[in-house]
Amino acid sequence: SLPRDLTGCTLVVTAGGTREPLDPVRFLGNRSSGKQGFALARLAVQRGASVTVVAGATAELPVPAGVRVVNVTTAEQMRKAVHQLSERADIVIMAAAVADFRPVSVAESKIKKGNDEPTSIPLVKNPDILAEVVKRRDQGELPVTRVIVGFAAETGDEQGDVLTHARSKLNRKRCDLLVVNAVGEGKAFEVDSNMGWLLKADGTESALPLSSKNLMASRILDAVSSVLHTS
Numbered sequence: 001s002l003p004r005d006l007t008g009c010t011l012v013v014t015a016g017g018t019r020e021p022l023d024p025v026r027f028l029g030n031r032s033s034g035k036q037g038f039a040l041a042r043l044a045v046q047r048g049a050s051v052t053v054v055a056g057a058t059a060e061l062p063v064p065a066g067v068r069v070v071n072v073t074t075a076e077q078m079r080k081a082v083h084q085l086s087e088r089a090d091i092v093i094m095a096a097a098v099a100d101f102r103p104v105s106v107a108e109s110k111i112k113k114g115n116d117e118p119t120s121i122p123l124v125k126n127p128d129i130l131a132e133v134v135k136r137r138d139q140g141e142l143p144v145t146r147v148i149v150g151f152a153a154e155t156g157d158e159q160g161d162v163l164t165h166a167r168s169k170l171n172r173k174r175c176d177l178l179v180v181n182a183v184g185e186g187k188a189f190e191v192d193s194n195m196g197w198l199l200k201a202d203g204t205e206s207a208l209p210l211s212s213k214n215l216m217a218s219r220i221l222d223a224v225s226s227v228l229h230t231s
């Protein structure tokens with residue numbers, strides 16, 4: 001049977017991809033399915049937590065029993081929901097693929113083809129929600145938040161490249177745990193399995209061997225639980 005080690009904990013998980021509109025019919029988006037985030041949410045409920053998923057665009061995933069879902073579309077909407085919910089969350093897990101950029105403006109009507117000239121789309125950077133949550137906790141604005149988990153999808157042929165990028169990302173974002181997924185051909189996106197590494201803020205690193213997203217969720221929650229019960 002499952003451990004009930006998250007009993008009494010409130011958890012927020014972001015999942016899926018954000019969509020940044022260009023005009024009434026088009027958007028910039030990504031291939032995130034939301035499967036890893038939903039797997040984490042389902043398992044966390046089974047381990048005793050009270051769970052809200054902030055879901056961007058996902059594959060048509062069934063909502064796991066006992067999980068509350070807040071649907072959002074854009075990074076800005078996800079940001080608002082996460083900031084509000086994290087004020088009461090013991091654990092914040094950011095599994096969503098947030099668009100790094102969005103169009104500077106949204107056209108009111110459908111952008112025309114024009115004279116067959118390719119149109120370029122001016123972009124601005126989206127806020128880094130994960131970095132903002134870490135910063136708010138540092139500033140004392142999130143009194144109950146004890147574990148913040150980030151994800152990093154890294155491409156790279158050499159394991160060394162992937163880990164080097166991931167270590168610098170952990171240093172930059174300063175979350176407590178970073179789940180590193182090796183992405184590329186048949187890995188991580190839109191599939192049911194995942195592999196990678198788990199990096200802790202204290203420098204501890206462990207491999208996450210190729211496994212189902214459910215098993216991956218269980219390893220991630222084990223690590224969350226160990227941070228909770230040692231801090």
Ligand code: C5P
Binds near residue numbers: 075095096097127153
């Ligand atoms: O820098 P990178 O996009 O690889 O960081 C990935 C991590 O940061 C993920 O946990 C993702 O959910 C989060 N993120 C975010 N806001 C952004 C970009 C990424 O919360 N604008």
